[in-house]
Amino acid sequence: MHPIFLQLGSLVIHTYGILVALGFLAAIILASNKAQEFQVDRDFVYDLSFWILLAVLAGARALEVITNFSYYRSEPLRILKLWEGGLSFFGGLAGGVLAGVVYVKHKKLSVWHIGDLIVPYLALGQAIGRIGCFFAGCCYGKVCNASWAVHFNHPQSLAPTGIPLHPAQIYASLADFLIFLILLNAGKKRAFSGQIFLLYFILYGAVRFIIEFYRGDNPAVWQGYTLYQIFSIVILVIAGTIYTIKWKKQKNK
Numbered sequence: 001m002h003p004i005f006l007q008l009g010s011l012v013i014h015t016y017g018i019l020v021a022l023g024f025l026a027a028i029i030l031a032s033n034k035a036q037e038f039q040v041d042r043d044f045v046y047d048l049s050f051w052i053l054l055a056v057l058a059g060a061r062a063l064e065v066i067t068n069f070s071y072y073r074s075e076p077l078r079i080l081k082l083w084e085g086g087l088s089f090f091g092g093l094a095g096g097v098l099a100g101v102v103y104v105k106h107k108k109l110s111v112w113h114i115g116d117l118i119v120p121y122l123a124l125g126q127a128i129g130r131i132g133c134f135f136a137g138c139c140y141g142k143v144c145n146a147s148w149a150v151h152f153n154h155p156q157s158l159a160p161t162g163i164p165l166h167p168a169q170i171y172a173s174l175a176d177f178l179i180f181l182i183l184l185n186a187g188k189k190r191a192f193s194g195q196i197f198l199l200y201f202i203l204y205g206a207v208r209f210i211i212e213f214y215r216g217d218n219p220a221v222w223q224g225y226t227l228y229q230i231f232s233i234v235i236l237v238i239a240g241t242i243y244t245i246k247w248k249k250q251k252n253k
Helices: 015-038 042-067 069-074 076-080 089-106 111-136 168-187 195-214 227-251
Strands: 004-008 011-014 220-222
Touching: 004 015, 011 015, 015 042, 015 111, 042 069, 042 089, 042 111, 069 076, 089 111, 111 168, 111 195, 168 195, 195 227, 220 227
Parallel strands: none
Antiparallel strands: 004 011
8 A cells, every 4th residue: 555654855754653653642542531530530541551552562563573583583673663564463462451450550540440441442543553554564464356355566565566455454443443332332331340341352352363364464373273363262262251250240249
């Protein structure tokens, strides 16, 4: 598509970086606007977001480098070029959750409660960021002969060029936006603390498992399933189990 948004001499502004930044910014602004309803201070949301952002970027890049080590070993400087694309969501999720839990515990607040506040806007930020993936060509789909197949022709695209591919990035963006809407609606009638937080992981695990069937950049590692499908199932099962336990406890009160 259009991996470069603007180029002025040696200054290159990548579309991916702009959209990922917009996704983070939208999530932070909307979560801070919701903070009062959750009886927390806006400054807490800003501070929490800062630490989560750093951990997300570090975790996302780390897992991307680990799973594509042969590529980055030949061009190690590309490890630092985050703006070009190449961030693993599951790595970022792990880093962000870890940093968030540590910071929230440090402030002596409930992880479940703060998680309910944050995750709807995390899903929205993902939806915006996935559009950046589409422009960069990363997270591309498998070969597709459907009428909605896309062709990447830009020489700096990370996707294979000149062949019809599933627009897997758009599938993911639409799914993330749908999750955002579902979580917002569910948040109006929370039955227990942590319900929205856990529901996010259940929904994301399910849709990511499905979308992986249309991805062309992640090889199968076991029985025809990709590493990220395995991650998705593990997350879905853990979140679903905790959700069921907490739901039953709430009903028995």
